[in-house]
Amino acid sequence: MVIFLLDCLFVFFDLCMYLIIYRLIFGARYKKNATFSVVVLVGVCIVLKILSVIYAELFNIDSITLCSGLVLPFLFKGKTSKWLGLYFPVFGVPTTIASIINIWIYSFNTISQESIIESYFNRFLGVFVTCGLLYLVFRTRRNSRGIELSAMQIILLNICTVLVGIAIGEKEAVIKQRKLVETEMYVNTVIIMSLIFYILVMYSIYLEKSRMHERFVSECQKNTLNSQKEQIDAILESEKKLRSCRHDFKAHIYALSSLAEAGDTEGLKKYCGGLVEDSEKYSKAIISGNVAVDGILGRCADMCEEKGITFTYQVALLKENKADDYELCIIFSNIMNNAIEACESGDEIRLVCYPYNDVLCILQKNPIHKELKYENGKLVTTKEDKELHGHGLDNVKTVIKKYNGHMEVKVEDGNFVVELIL
Template sequence: MIWLRVAQGVLCAVEICGLYYILSVFFELRSNKMYCRVLLGITAVLLCYLTIFQREVGGMYSRYYMFLCIFLAICVAKIFFRVHIIKCLLDIILYFESIYFLDIFLGYIGQALLGTGEFVDYIQFQLNPERIFILTISRVVLVSILLFLKHYKVLVSRLFSKYQFIFVGFAFLEYVGLFFCEQVFIPAFRIEGKIYIYFALFPIILVLSLIIVIVYFMYIEKRNEMVLVNKQNSMIEKNYQEMILLYQKKDQIFHDMKNHLSVLSLLISDRNFDRAEEYIKKISEPILELEHKKFTGNRIVDIILNDKLEKAESNNIELVIDAKEVKEGTIQDIDWCAILSNILDNAIEACQKIKGKERRIEIVIKQNDCATLIDVTNTYNGEVKIIDNHLKSDKKDKVLHGIGIESVRTAVEKYNGVFEYTWCKDIFKVNISLFN
């Protein structure tokens, strides 16, 4: 029937479009030019045609065609997208394995409900309403998962990068389950009843594994969140304590100013100008020590910048600050601490490792009605360690350093922002955009 062919074609197109949708969500196109997009669309049409042809000729399920789809998808991703090959391969394998496993499992459920041993052969080798029904359910589940991934894109991408080895294990387990459960299409196994053991065993293992993975992720993320919050709170407490101490010292100076003015008045009335000038220099010293520059007009930002300026100067590092007005309340104080403190601390530590070369840090802070832009550039010793697109530390306390970077990422993601870093020769650059 024509409507069955049309329905199967639409469902095959949904399957392939889902693949391209995942690639577009998690990876960036190499080029936005029209001809590249046209070529990408042509590859999607060709893959749709191959899938429709395979379902017409080869049957509903084929493990070998799944391997072909994985290979072709990797080629397309490598040509048209900026991908990390391991991550991309794992994404595509999980995508196709999940679809094919769901198709087989739904076929087994249909056979169990109908109580006939020929149902799986019926949907495997013939185009019929039952096959369309099964494919429709699996594609509805697929679309639901894709919408979930789109909504939680940042979280999923971060978890995927951090716990890649767990997803590798899950992909292997899913393939083993797929390998055994596909034998439902072999009559001899159905007669012996072995296939029922596989369908009872592997879905349970997969579900339990998924639950364990989710609980593990929740535990790790909660633990990291607590560590980050404690670290941020200690930083804020430190900054507020410094601010309180600053005001206390200012109050002390103002309290003593009346006595200073009386002494100066006596010295001037006695025309002892030399001693008066010397006295003015002495009482000016503590005032100059307490003088904090106003860079942005934002209280917490200025406190952090002044603190890091003093730290840089004490380490013979030139810190150049180009900051415009920053409004209060646009970015929360705790997030300013997480971003500025960690980025500038990392820049200062990088400069401290330089020997015999210029130690210099430049920070630019700008804010408009739409976004807050932070650019930090520093010299470094030319050694950068990147693993899985993540900056790695050579410090002994790698956990703490990793928490610092994660603290920045978490704060940036809170404002749907962008956190990027680049390097060339002896210059390291960090670019942060926070959307108001």
């Protein structure tokens, strides 16, 4: 009974590692949830172990683990064929680690060969070593997406897994049977070559995915900037129309006066209605001395009013700004949009911008209601799709660096604070 439970426990631990590898390395997502998947694995382990007791000549502990793991690809979203194609490399990771531990134990002769074959010590040691390695991978890949592999890359991974498995298996056999030194050297050479090939394949996949990721992030930032440029252009056009309307103010007064003197009530109503309709198209003006910045901040003021957020501002710019209007709009648009997204009704956003000698100082504060997340000292977005979001402050930083400025983001007394020197 003890052996039965130990076997079930060992198989279950191995399957959990396969599950983690699928999730962590390859980004697999459950069809249902983690609890359901674990329950399925427990059930499969018990059923196969019972079958192994009945048909002892057909099943051993390794074949039970291998067969049980075939259930995993059906627990994930996406193409089952893809997850099945990755199963053998996934199976090979803990198996290879366990074999290496066996070789190490055999080499030092710490336990007799007979007891090692039946021992559970090296099996569970393999589990803990694999878990430790997976934890290290988790720390470096915590916020990254799973790797998407092509059919050819999956085939190469399977070939590499077979080569490494055969080589390490031969190494175990050489040590157990105490074969000639020449044979052991040959096997060692095969192992080294197989591992180098495996590492090169994985490194090439990593490089390709890194390039794809950088290209994707660059494209997202480009799309974000293009979207902001369209908004800025629309705001500038609106500001031009508003200034044109102000320029025609005297003409409108004369027209209204003429209609009133003529007693044309209907004409007066119609004319006033047209003026009201035109005025509603324009945002509230915030005088900063810059048409583009006024347009951006006016739009932000409207958004704050809609959400019930108090927007307190004091904005003055340099007479000759280092950054052009477009770059200033990138700065104000991103810090204000982030603040508005983070705030709730009743909150207050404070924005202060003032010139000091030949630099522009910008300070923006807003309350925070969520714990901020940092990765390697860098603030990361809390939104679900991290690839598509979180570029706003990066775009601001790009502008600040261009002019050798300074940017600091911090939390102070429950407020998110952005300090910029441009």
